[in-house]
Amino acid sequence: REQAAEPREIRGGDATYRRTPGLFSYEPHPPVVARGKTAPVVAWRLVGAAAEESAPRQRTVLVGRDVEVAALLGALDDALAGRGRLVSIVGEPGLGKSRLIDELFSDPRVRGARVGRVRCTPYDQHRAYGAAGDLLRRVIGIRRTASADHALHLITETQPDIEPDTRALIVAALGYGVEMPAMTGETKRRILGRGFAALLGRVAASQGLVVGIDDLQWIDPQSLATLVTFATGLSSARAIVIVAHRPDFTAPWATTRDHLQLRLRPLDLATTEALVGTLVPNGGVDREIAD
Numbered sequence: 001r002e003q004a005a006e007p008r009e010i011r012g013g014d015a016t017y018r019r020t021p022g023l024f025s026y027e028p029h030p031p032v033v034a035r036g037k038t039a040p041v042v043a044w045r046l047v048g049a050a051a052e053e054s055a056p057r058q059r060t061v062l063v064g065r066d067v068e069v070a071a072l073l074g075a076l077d078d079a080l081a082g083r084g085r086l087v088s089i090v091g092e093p094g095l096g097k098s099r100l101i102d103e104l105f106s107d108p109r110v111r112g113a114r115v116g117r118v119r120c121t122p123y124d125q126h127r128a129y130g131a132a133g134d135l136l137r138r139v140i141g142i143r144r145t146a147s148a149d150h151a152l153h154l155i156t157e158t159q160p161d162i163e164p165d166t167r168a169l170i171v172a173a174l175g176y177g178v179e180m181p182a183m184t185g186e187t188k189r190r191i192l193g194r195g196f197a198a199l200l201g202r203v204a205a206s207q208g209l210v211v212g213i214d215d216l217q218w219i220d221p222q223s224l225a226t227l228v229t230f231a232t233g234l235s236s237a238r239a240i241v242i243v244a245h246r247p248d249f250t251a252p253w254a255t256t257r258d259h260l261q262l263r264l265r266p267l268d269l270a271t272t273e274a275l276v277g278t279l280v281p282n283g284g285v286d287r288e289i290a291d
Contacts, residue, residue: 062103065096068262072104075260076240080109080208084234088216088251089244091264097244100262101212104242113208113238114139120218129173131223132196135211137174139203148176159202166195189222197230204239211241217249228252 062069068089075085089097105115116139124130136142140158142151151171156162165181169192172178183191203209213219219227231241231253245251253259 062096062099065100065264068100068264069103071260071262072100072242073107073109075242076104076107076109076210079210079240080113080238082236082238084204084237084239085241085260086231086234086253086256086258087240087242087260087262088254089242089262089264090247091244092246095264095266097264098214100264101214101242101244104240105210105212110210113210114203115210115212117212117214119214120216120220122218124218125220127220128222129192129196129220129226131213131219132226133174133223135213135223136170136196136199139200139209139211142174148178151176155199159199162195162198166191166198170195170199189225192222193226193229196226197233200230200239201233201237204237207238209237209239211239213241213243216243216245216251224252234258 072087075087079085089100091097101117104110105117116135118131118134118138120131137144140154142154146154148171151174152167155167155170165183168178168181169188172180173192200209200211213227216224227241227243234241235258243251247263254261
């Protein structure tokens, strides 16, 4: 795929990307037109040798969540087969919501799909399109240091038929100072919601998409509305959206038919003892403390 690369840039095909986990670091790149191919092909931008710290971390054994993991992997299979899924993991802090998302993202079946994961914070509630913008950056490979022109280039390559006004609004929502089209606030919100959703949908169609959002209870209203717009077209998309939030937050899709909700509860005593045993083997914890 080097024939399609820009100067000082190396692009690899999907087969190369899949066969070199842990060896090289890649960034997402829009599909490219290659010689001898009738349709654009999946491509990845080679960043360099994988840093040691980017190697998969050794995690403790996941105990007591076999049912939830099986449900997640089943939803992933559905999504990659073109039956998109929306999954919510609901539970109090400390019950392992993020760890379950880790399990999904580390599954070998995810490699080759575009992935995007963001974590919301209390600050993000007041950052319009903050979560949606962060997610889009990760999915199509717009670095924080990228210029506005480069962001425009990547957005246009991802969706060549995007309307200029939509593209300008999205680039502005990413934090770039560009000239804004003249329109009402409601019109801007509607165009932005559809624009973000269309870009994510285009990525999903080309190579599959896996999205994870932690602490959804702190997402900004504009990003939540964008997520709802994207979710309405999930049923026929090669995409899975998995969100995690606390029980006191009610997602707009909570009662929809196709939505999968996994509600986490504390582990029982026997499972907790098994978990402690994996953390401190050989009876290294005093019985009173373990209880």
